[in-house]
Structures are given as C-alpha cells and as structure tokens.
Amino acid sequence: MPNSLYILLIPLLPLAAFVMHGLFGKKHIRQYAGIISTALLSLSFALALHTAWGYFTQYGQVDGVYEKLVPFKYTWLQFTQHLQIDMGILLDPIAVMMLVVVTLVSLMVHIYSLGYMKGEARFATYYAYLGLFTFSMLGLVLSSNIFQMYIFWELVGVSSFLLIGFYYDKPSAVAACKKAFIVTRFADVGFLIGILVLSYYGGSMDFNTLIQKFTTTGPEYKNVVAASFLGISALTWGVVLVFVGGAGKSAMFPLHIWLPDAMEGPTPVSALIHAATMVVAGVYLVARLFPVFSMTAPALQVVTFIGVFSALFAAIIACTQTDIKRVLAYSTMSQIGFMLFALGVSGKGGETGLGYTASMFHLFTHALFKALLFLGAGAVIHYVHSNEMKDMGGLRKQLPITHITFLIACLAIAGLPPFAGFFSKEEILLAAYQQHKIVYTIALVTSGLTAFYMFRLYFSIFWNKPFATTHRAHHGEGGAAMMLPLIVLAAGALAAGFIPFGHYVSADGKQLPTAFHLGFSIAPVLLAVAGIGLAAYFFKKQSSKPQEASNTMGGLYKTAYRKFYIDELYLFITQKILFNLIGKTAAWFDKNVVDGAVDATGETTLNTSEKIKVIQSGKVQQYAIYFLAGVLVLAVIYIYWQK
Amino acid sequence: MQPGLYHILFISTALFFIGVYGFLSRRNLITMLMGIELVLNSVNINFIAFNKYLWPGRMDGLFFTLFVIAIAAAEAAVAIAIIINLYRSHQSIDVEEAEALKY
Numbered sequence: 001m002p003n004s005l006y007i008l009l010i011p012l013l014p015l016a017a018f019v020m021h022g023l024f025g026k027k028h029i030r031q032y033a034g035i036i037s038t039a040l041l042s043l044s045f046a047l048a049l050h051t052a053w054g055y056f057t058q059y060g061q062v063d064g065v066y067e068k069l070v071p072f073k074y075t076w077l078q079f080t081q082h083l084q085i086d087m088g089i090l091l092d093p094i095a096v097m098m099l100v101v102v103t104l105v106s107l108m109v110h111i112y113s114l115g116y117m118k119g120e121a122r123f124a125t126y127y128a129y130l131g132l133f134t135f136s137m138l139g140l141v142l143s144s145n146i147f148q149m150y151i152f153w154e155l156v157g158v159s160s161f162l163l164i165g166f167y168y169d170k171p172s173a174v175a176a177c178k179k180a181f182i183v184t185r186f187a188d189v190g191f192l193i194g195i196l197v198l199s200y201y202g203g204s205m206d207f208n209t210l211i212q213k214f215t216t217t218g219p220e221y222k223n224v225v226a227a228s229f230l231g232i233s234a235l236t237w238g239v240v241l242v243f244v245g246g247a248g249k250s251a252m253f254p255l256h257i258w259l260p261d262a263m264e265g266p267t268p269v270s271a272l273i274h275a276a277t278m279v280v281a282g283v284y285l286v287a288r289l290f291p292v293f294s295m296t297a298p299a300l301q302v303v304t305f306i307g308v309f310s311a312l313f314a315a316i317i318a319c320t321q322t323d324i325k326r327v328l329a330y331s332t333m334s335q336i337g338f339m340l341f342a343l344g345v346s347g348k349g350g351e352t353g354l355g356y357t358a359s360m361f362h363l364f365t366h367a368l369f370k371a372l373l374f375l376g377a378g379a380v381i382h383y384v385h386s387n388e389m390k391d392m393g394g395l396r397k398q399l400p401i402t403h404i405t406f407l408i409a410c411l412a413i414a415g416l417p418p419f420a421g422f423f424s425k426e427e428i429l430l431a432a433y434q435q436h437k438i439v440y441t442i443a444l445v446t447s448g449l450t451a452f453y454m455f456r457l458y459f460s461i462f463w464n465k466p467f468a469t470t471h472r473a474h475h476g477e478g479g480a481a482m483m484l485p486l487i488v489l490a491a492g493a494l495a496a497g498f499i500p501f502g503h504y505v506s507a508d509g510k511q512l513p514t515a516f517h518l519g520f521s522i523a524p525v526l527l528a529v530a531g532i533g534l535a536a537y538f539f540k541k542q543s544s545k546p547q548e549a550s551n552t553m554g555g556l557y558k559t560a561y562r563k564f565y566i567d568e569l570y571l572f573i574t575q576k577i578l579f580n581l582i583g584k585t586a587a588w589f590d591k592n593v594v595d596g597a598v599d600a601t602g603e604t605t606l607n608t609s610e611k612i613k614v615i616q617s618g619k620v621q622q623y624a625i626y627f628l629a630g631v632l633v634l635a636v637i638y639i640y641w642q643k
Numbered sequence: 644m645q646p647g648l649y650h651i652l653f654i655s656t657a658l659f660f661i662g663v664y665g666f667l668s669r670r671n672l673i674t675m676l677m678g679i680e681l682v683l684n685s686v687n688i689n690f691i692a693f694n695k696y697l698w699p700g701r702m703d704g705l706f707f708t709l710f711v712i713a714i715a716a717a718e719a720a721v722a723i724a725i726i727i728n729l730y731r732s733h734q735s736i737d738v739e740e741a742e743a744l745k746y
Binding site for chain 1: 666
C-alpha cells in the first residue's frame with residue numbers, strides 16, 4: 001500500500017482549525033474563522049475521498065476480500081509485555097465509509113453555518129467547537145484499538161456537550177447539555193467495564209487481535225466463555241456492556257432521553273452531531289466489534305430487541321410532537337433503531353450477513369437525508385424564528401429550494417423508490433424477514449409510521465394554512481451558503497441508493513451480491529404510501545381533523561405526547577429516590593462529620609492562638625530577654641549535659 | 644603579676660553583661676545601641692585574647708575582629724537611620740513608645 005501518512009491529516013486538519021480559533025479566534029481571525037475552517041475541512045474531505053478511492057479500488061482488496069489495514073501505529077502506553085495502548089489507524093470498509101460520511105456532512109455543516117450563524121458574537125468559538133468535534137469523530141472512526149476509541153468517544157461527548165450548550169445564556173440549553181453529558185457518561189461506565197472485561201480475557205486492546213482471539217477457539221475464547229457471572233458468560237457480559245455505551249451515545253431506549261433535549265443547540269450542530277455522525281457511533285461500535293458480537297447469540301438478541309423497540313417507540317412519539325426539531329430527533333432515534341436491529345439479525349458472513357451490509361448502508365443514506373432534513377428545518381427556523389409547527393404552514397412559496405430538498409429527504413426517509421432510503425430500508429426489512437418474523441412485522445409498522453410522521457412534518461411546514469404575513473420577513477430564504485449544502489445533500493439522497501453497497505461493505509469483507517426483490521418491496525412501499533396519504537388527509541389543509549383524532553385517541557395520544565412519561569420516571573427515580581435516600585444521608589454526613597471535623601480544627605487553633613498571642617507584645621526588650629534566656633538555657637544544657 | 648587569659652576573659656565577660664544590662668534596662672534607643680556596641684566589643688576582646696594566648700602564630704582572631712568592627716560601623720549607621728525615622732514619625736526615641744508591631 002502506498003505511503004499513507006496523509007490519512008493522519010484527515011483528523012488533524014480540523015484539530016488545527018480548533019487550535020487556531022481557540023487561540024486567536026477572539027481577536028485576530030474572527031471574521032475569517034468560517035472560511036478558514038471550511039477550507040481546512042474541504043481539504044480533509046478531499047483526502048477522505050482519495051483514501052476511499054485508493055482503498056476500494058487499489059490496495060484494499062486482497063483475493064476478493066477487503067482487508068483490515070493498519071497503516072499507522074504508535075505505541076502510546078506500554079503496561080506489560082503484552083498489554084499496551086496504541087494510537088493507530090485502522091482502515092476497513094466501514095471506517096473508510098464513515099470517513100467519507102463524517103467529512104462530507106461536516107463540510108456541508110461548515111458551509112451552511114457560514115450563512116446560519118452569520119452575525120453570531122461567538123462565531124469563531126462555534127467553528128472551534130465544530131473543528132474539535134470533527135477531529136474527535138474522525139479519530140473515533142479511525143481508532144485501531146478499543147481504548148483509543150474510548151478516548152475519542154469521550155472527546156466526542158465533550159464537544160457535543162459544548163455545542164449543545166452553545167447558547168449558554170439560555171437555561172434550557174444549559175440543562176440540555178448537562179443532561180446529554182450525564183446520560184452518556186452514565187452509559188460510558190458500562191462501556192469502560194466492557195472494555196476491561198474484553199481486554200482482560202483477550203489480553204489485548206487491539207481490535208484485530210481481540211476479534212481474532214474471540215472468534216477462533218483458542219485458550220482466550222475458552223476462558224471467556226467458561227467464566228460466567230449470574231449464569232451469563234463473560235463474553236456476553238463484555239459485549240453487552242460495550243453495547244450499553246453504544247446505546248447511550250446512539251440514544252437507544254432507555255438512555256434516549258438526552259437526544260430530544262439536545263435540540264437546544266444550534267440547528268447545524270443537530271444536523272452534524274445528533275443526526276448524521278455522533279449518534280451513529282453506537283452502531284459503528286457494534287459493527288466494529290461485530291465478529292465478537294456474533295459469537296454470542298444473547299448479546300445479538302439484546303441488540304435486536306433494544307433496536308426494534310426503540311425504533312417503534314420513537315416513531316410513536318414522533319407522531320405527536322409539535323417542535324419540528326424534536327420530531328426529527330425522535331425520527332433519528334427510530335432510524336438508529338433500524339440500523340441496530342439490522343446488525344442484531346445479521347449473521348457472520350455470506351448470505352446471512354445481509355443485515356450488516358444493510359445496517360451500514362442505512363447508516364450511510366440516513367446520514368445524507370437526515371442531515372438534509374435538519375439543515376432544511378434550520379432554514380425554516382431561520383426564516384420563521386420558531387421551532388413550533390403552529391407558527392409555520394404554507395411556506396412552499398417563500399422557501400422554494402428548501403421545500404423541494406425537504407420533500408426529497410422526506411420521500412427518502414419514508415422509503416419510496418427511487419430515493420436512497422428505499423434501498424437501504426428494503427435491505428434491512430429483507431434481512432429481518434429472513435431471520436426474525438416478529439422483528440420484521442414491527443419494523444414494517446414502524447416504517448409506515450415513519451412515512452406518516454415525516455409527512456405530517458412536511459405538510460405542516462409547507463402546506464396546511466397560508467403563511468401568516470404578520471411576520472415581515474427581513475431576509476429571504478438564506479444565502480447561497482445555506483442553499484448549496486441542501487442541494488448537494490439532496491443530490492446525495494437521490495442518488496446514494498444506487499451505490500452497490502454490498503460490493504464494498506459486508507460482514508466478512510467478501511463481496512455480497514444484493515439481489516433486488518421486487519415482490520418483497522410491495523408491502524413496505526404500500527404502507528409508506530398509506531402513511532403519506534393519511535398525513536395528507538390530516539394535515540394538507542388546515543382543519544380540525546387532527547384535533548378530533550387526538551381526542552378520540554384520548555389517553556394514548558396524551559401518553560405519546562408526553563413521551564411515555566420516561567422523563568418523569570427518571571426525575572422520580574433521581575430526585576425522589578436517589579436524592580432523598582443517598583443525597584440526604586450524604587449531605588447530613590458532610591454537614592456534621594466532615595464539616596464538624598474541619599470546624600473543630602479551626603476553633604481549636606483559634607482558641608490556642610488567642611491564649612499564646614500575648615507573647616508577641618511588640619516590646620523589643622522583652623524579646624531580647626526571651627532570646628537571652630534561650631541562650632542561657634542552651635548554654636547550661638551544653639555545659640552540664642555534655643557527657 | 645603579668646595578666647593572663649583568665650583576667651582578660653573576666654573583663655570581656657563583665658563588659659558583655661554590662662552591655663546586655665544596658666540593652667535591657669535603658670528606654671532610650673541610642674543608649675540601647677551603645678549597649679550593643681559594648682557586647683560587640685567584648686566579643687572582639689575575646690577574639691584577640693584567644694588568638695594571642697592559644698594560637699600565637701596565627702592571625703585569624705585579628706581579622707575577625709576587623710570584620711566585626713566594620714560590621715559594627717555599618718550596623719550603627721543602619722540603626723541610627725532607623726532611629727531618626729522613628730523620631731520623625733513618633734517624635735520620640737523611647738522604645739516603650741514604639742510597640743505598634745504586635746499581634
């Protein structure tokens with residue numbers, strides 16, 4: 001393979017942007033911050049494309065199998081002879097694919113933000129954070145060992161925290177960023193323990209070594225299967241704990257509560273982090289360790305059921321939300337559920353590995369059309385200055401480009417041919433159908449719901465009532481900077497489905513021929529059309545029909561609208577139970593025992609000093625007497641005790 | 644009778660304690676400074692005496708004495724500067740008046 005150190009530049013260029021804006025952004029290069037970042041990132045994107053082209057066409061394939069290449073490796077910490085932590089780059093089809101996705105979406109968001117964030121006082125800070133995030137995400141994608149991935153995983157969490165809380169003078173944004181950070185950190189504890197379990201039994205942290213040791217029946221595999229806790233083998237525990245971390249980042253039930261609140265951040269950030277890249281880190285993690293996951297059926301079942309349940313659960317909530325960004329957030333959660341259960345029903349390789357390919361395919365197409373949806377929603381919010389559906393309607397004349405691109409994205413996510421989402425979703429459904437009929441049924445219903453809630457969103461924004469002209473728009477649709485990313489991503493959402501994904505990405509590296517079953521797609525497409533029709537019936541014209549429908553649903557609607565009271569449940573557990581039982585006890589202990597000891601020390605010192613301070617009288621001759629007396633005493637001791 | 648080492652040591656001890664007594668009992672800062680000079684001179688006498696009687700061939704004691712005299716001169720200059728400043732601020736050079744530096 002050719003000299004590949006330029007791959008290092010792909011993550012390092014955004015880091016350079018971060019350092020530059022962090023150090024000089026306040027004064028010197030403030031107005032150029034966006035341009036500089038965008039230029040660096042386009043270079044990064046070009047390098048990523050070059051890498052992808054080189055990997056897929058030149059050096060990636062050996063005997064028809066895509067290799068896992070490690071072009072760069074540096075021993076960072078050497079603990080023992082065998083246990084060490086490296087910093088390296090791992091190239092395999094999914095890493096290369098993610099490289100392209102992350103740099104592409106990040107570039108689009110950088111360009112878009114030039115328009116969207118114009119006039120923002122902390123413009124350079126914003127671009128600095130974007131650079132930090134892009135660097136961490138690319139580092140995560142390229143990680144060659146699980147510990148390195150964990151480091152970047154946390155860095156991604158931090159930059160997500162910083163960006164959600166970007167408007168730090170808004171209390172809701174502050175609360176949201178804390179919530180996101182705490183929930184994902186909580187999940188990461190699971191991830192860390194999982195890493196420790198796996199590396200303890202595997203004797204290594206390197207992905208390739210771990211996978212090789214756990215998938216062949218060597219001594220490590222025997223040990224890890226023999227060791228058990230609560231009747232479950234250590235291997236299952238390890239991968240499930242790793243999956244807990246992934247579920248936290250990917251907002252899977254029951255750790256999803258941070259994602260909707262994270263929409264408090266600037267909209268382009270939601271497009272980048274909370275739609276296209278960071279939230280799929282969990283999926284990527286499972287895919288990265290997929291050979292290990294596939295050795296333990298219970299772990300795969302956990303992944304499947306968490307995924308499919310989250311998909312349905314989020315889709316139901318999405319049908320009732322009125323904040324357009326929250327609808328998109330729940331839709332993201334639902335689509336990630338699709339990717340996860342696709343991995344869960346996948347086999348190790350060959351024909352049964354369809355789920356793996358489908359999941360990665362969906363990740364790819366979803367990144368394109370979901371980023372597009374968010375950026376479109378950003379354009380709408382930019383125009384209307386509100387997130388609420390009731391302030392919108394009839395915008396198709398005012399925002400023609402946004403309207404068309406948003407429609408393309410909606411059709412793509414609803415799964416209508418020939419848009420990208422159709423192909424990836426069909427593959428997922430097919431994989432589910434072959435493996436697990438119940439999962440398939442739920443997924444089918446969910447994809448119908450997806451079409452419904454997406455078109456509810458679409459019709460509410462662009463059709464419904466005529467646009468209220470009380471709002472005198474002081475600007476048009478947004479400049480070229482905001483429209484260009486929409487058009488590029490729309491082109492992606494149109495064309496990405498025709499990429500023969502199975503040729504490039506599969507569970508075992510071999511090419512997977514993806515046959516297209518026309519008969520199979522009838523049911524999902526019909527359901528999607530029905531969903532769209534239903535949405536059109538309710539929301540195309542302003543009417544009281546949605547209100548009546550929600551009234552007849554009664555409690556069910558209310559429950560879904562309140563997100564199944566999961567937030568309230570968490571609040572009850574943390575505030576009523578944890579705070580009262582543990583918090584109050586700890587507070588009492590702190591106030592009485594810890595503070596008591598400190599106070600007592602202070603008071604004793606004070607009293608003693610009050611008593612002995614009279615010695616320090618300020619009278620020079622008194623000091624001379626003390627001094628003389630001291631000398632005399634020493635002299636006496638010296639003379640009489642000398643022997 | 645030729646005076647020996649003990650005689651000279653007696654004188655220097657007497658001088659030392661006279662100096663200490665003066666330092667402790669006087670209230671006038673200049674007089675106290677004189678007490679200190681007496682103490683220093685008693686030390687000088689000791690140096691000379693020990694040099695002469697114990698190591699007659701060497702000069703260490705003499706040099707030390709010269710050093711002490713030089714330092715005593717410098718010290719007197721500093722002390723008198725302090726006393727003058729004290730007089731400017733307190734209109735007095737009574738040591739009992741200058742006891743603001745306490746707890």
